[in-house]
Amino acid sequence: MNRDNLHDLAAFVTVAQERSFTRAAALRGVSPSALSQTIRALEARLGVRLLTRTTRRVAPTEAGQRLLRTLEPRLAEIDAELAALGALRERPAGTIRITATENAAGAVLWPALRQFLPRYPDIRVEIAVEYGLTDIVAEGYDAGVRPGDTVARGMIAVPIGPDMRMAVVGAPSYLARRPPPDRPQDLAAHECINLRLPTHGGLYAWEFERDGRAFRVRVAGRLVFNTSTRILDAAIDGFGLAYLTEQQVRPHLDSGRLVRLLAEWCPPFAGYHLYYPSRRQPPAAFALLVEALRHRPRPGSASAP
Numbered sequence: 001m002n003r004d005n006l007h008d009l010a011a012f013v014t015v016a017q018e019r020s021f022t023r024a025a026a027l028r029g030v031s032p033s034a035l036s037q038t039i040r041a042l043e044a045r046l047g048v049r050l051l052t053r054t055t056r057r058v059a060p061t062e063a064g065q066r067l068l069r070t071l072e073p074r075l076a077e078i079d080a081e082l083a084a085l086g087a088l089r090e091r092p093a094g095t096i097r098i099t100a101t102e103n104a105a106g107a108v109l110w111p112a113l114r115q116f117l118p119r120y121p122d123i124r125v126e127i128a129v130e131y132g133l134t135d136i137v138a139e140g141y142d143a144g145v146r147p148g149d150t151v152a153r154g155m156i157a158v159p160i161g162p163d164m165r166m167a168v169v170g171a172p173s174y175l176a177r178r179p180p181p182d183r184p185q186d187l188a189a190h191e192c193i194n195l196r197l198p199t200h201g202g203l204y205a206w207e208f209e210r211d212g213r214a215f216r217v218r219v220a221g222r223l224v225f226n227t228s229t230r231i232l233d234a235a236i237d238g239f240g241l242a243y244l245t246e247q248q249v250r251p252h253l254d255s256g257r258l259v260r261l262l263a264e265w266c267p268p269f270a271g272y273h274l275y276y277p278s279r280r281q282p283p284a285a286f287a288l289l290v291e292a293l294r295h296r297p298r299p300g301s302a303s304a305p
Helices: 003-018 021-028 032-046 062-089 102-119 184-189 228-236 246-255 284-293
Strands: 051-053 058-060 094-100 123-129 143-147 156-159 166-170 206-210 213-217 242-245 259-261 272-276
Touching: 003 021, 003 032, 003 051, 003 058, 003 062, 021 032, 058 062, 094 102, 094 284, 102 123, 102 143, 102 228, 102 242, 102 246, 102 272, 102 284, 123 284, 166 206, 166 246, 184 206, 184 213, 228 242, 228 246, 242 246, 246 259, 272 284
Parallel strands: 094 123, 094 143
Antiparallel strands: 051 058, 143 272, 156 272, 166 242, 166 259, 206 213
């Protein structure tokens, strides 16, 4: 059946149901004369009269009644299927842009996205790896990921990971050449692998705290990277001490490739949070991603209430 035949059959059903060319034409958005011509053309193709017309009424003939009984349920099925397809068009879709540190992208975002994206094929996610505190509104991001204690006031902050700790680490080969530091001030005598913050261009100061006293240490060394992955590689190869998250170095501590130092000077702090501006009704795609990322501590874990 070609498209014209289907259109004409649907027009016939409307006239037969309404028993009026005027009302049927209004429903179909055409003129009564055009609708009448459509029905006459259909009758000519079929070789049978479908409607009787008088000055007062329009009614299906016997052939018209038979055709109407056949068409009504099938056209209703088509309408229902088209409505279902329309509902599919309303499924969550769009692009979500997120700024995150390299470690947050690898340790928190990607494990969640690996499960999330196959369920929502119309949602696209763009992640920009940055270390500075990005102005997500000015830069056009939907959200950012940073440790909870660095999120700007006024932002909605959703925890998406457990509490974290930093770790000073070195390879056994490096520590065989230098005595391990007993306190952060001893780092001045060590080769330390620095992180250059791409946003501000400065070197990241290592942060320590003990007995309620927090302070930063500016370390020095021959190597500077702008990515924590390369810092980790250099530390494993014995080129100096590194300051990275416990999560990043845990497998290498367990294997003995790295040794932890100054652990008592590195207390836990708020883990990664997804932060974004307040919205009364965020897009469906974004709301679903927030729930997928939300951290839910396991019962009995250190982060559980």
